[in-house]
Amino acid sequence: MSKETDAVLKTSHLGIDFGGLTAVDEFNISIAPDEIKGLIGPNGAGKTTIFNLLTKVYQPSRGKIFLDGKDTKNMSPVQVNHAGIARTFQNIRLFDKLSVEENVRIGLHEHVRYGMFSGILRLPSFWKEEKRAHERTLELLDIFGLADQADVRADSLPYGAQRRLEIVRALATEPKLLLLDEPAAGMNPSETEELMKNIRKIRDEFKIAIMLIEHDMNLVMGICENIVVVNFGKIIAEGTPSRIQNDPQVIEAYLGGRKEED
């Protein structure tokens, strides 16, 4: 495992309560700068809640999140994104009425450098930056084979393509850590295969860390170097895919032990 000092993300004693319900508790992980980490667990285990905590959609009730060694306390979701965490959503959240290209452009928002007034006055910086942004957008779309659909409205894309577009949009924000929430949901086996290749490619080319939530065990076991298993908001196991597969606690969580049943 990575040394904690050069971890891109580190959490300590992270937790959140909703009213009396403890959704996540004592969540401690550390992600290396080029690691692919899986986050798995039964339905309702708190996986998406963890993503929402890391991206500050929810403010943690306790604990700390360090991004590149920096405490993200008091950061808004926007600031967390600027600091280097990008994500996709379990229920796809695209900008439906905008085109595929425009969706990615919004991801590039912080990286396109011209002000509101040069936009209104169409100063040279507008044209220069728009051209650069357009080229960058097509480059990114090309990775996921979406470049020829750049002008299509986002909501007219097939389901699998919408998921891929969300990943492209997240990548456009130039993150250090990419959080993928069920990227393969609704994809057929060949699409999933393609996705696995692309996730590896992203890590190798962009040199970023990736954490993903996924129920497709072929995908998780196939590409994740490390896996964290959560149940009832707590980590019950952590390690390499082969270790996780043989962990009795994990098997119990998935198949159900007698204790939880009665």
Place this chain on the structure above:
Amino acid sequence: MKALKNLKKQTKISFLNYGIVILFFIVVQILANLGMLTNSLKGQLIPILSYVIMALALNLVVGISGELSLGHAGFMSVGAFSGVVVSMSLAENVPNPGLRLLLAIVIGALLAGIAGVIIGIPVLRLNGDYLAIVTLAFGEIIKNVMNCLYVGVDKAGLHLSFKDAASMGMAADGKVLINGPMGATGVTKLSTFIAGTILLLLVLVIIQNLVNSRTGLAIMAIRDNRIAAEASGVPVTRHKLIAFVTSAAIAGAAGALYALNYSTIAPKKFDFNTSILILVFVVLGGIGNMTGSIIAAALLTVLPELLRKFSDYRMLIYAIVLILVMIASNNPKLRSIFDGLGKKAKKEEAAK
């Protein structure tokens, strides 16, 4: 290449809108030269331009930013009365009427923009219906503040009071510019059709270029999915405020243009009904559709005037026309015809 094509598509719509305005200007000039323009219609020209600008401004908030504002007449009012004060107090110092109109519009827009910031910061924390209700309230507050505002000018400068004209403490030779609920009287008419057309074109340039830039894209992203926009690093409040304040400032400019077309103007002109009227233009023209706003605002401003011969029944007919247009524009058959036309045009474009 594709970017050029894409930009061209948006630019095409922009140029269509410039074209409509210029065409309208030319047609009116020709009719005027031929003496075919009735006096009542002539009097409607500047209100038409003002309302078109108002509709465009409101469409920026309702259509592009996706927030329902029911108080835009308030910003129009701020622009109108600050414009009147500027034009009347500078009557001697700036004899050139064109320059005075320009100053009135600029300062009207500026003050309405400031009002937009003051109102926008608290209001834009809300969403949907709540935001609509609070903007409605602010519109009424502005109207009521204007109702008890007294402004006068003498050699010492401007005087202001919220009580009555006497308590402004002006010198004997002072002139009352705004007289509470009576509003402004004896205003020199400065607005001209040419100035209004230029202002409208300028507003179109500002709105369309803003919408077709990264700022506009960010505003639309927030409209479509706020959470995803935040996760993509788009600052939400800042962009909502940009749309709201730009819209308020443009409404102020429209207000100044409108007010300087009349010799008297009272605060009650800019009430809730006016806000709703402008919203009707936006909704009928199509939310987010600038071309629609221009056409709807122009036609619906002229319509009551054209229906004048029906005297008592004219508002009834006006209402019926509104309902008919709404039914027609929501008719699935008509819709599919329009969509079909759009698709055909796209296919042809693709074939090229």
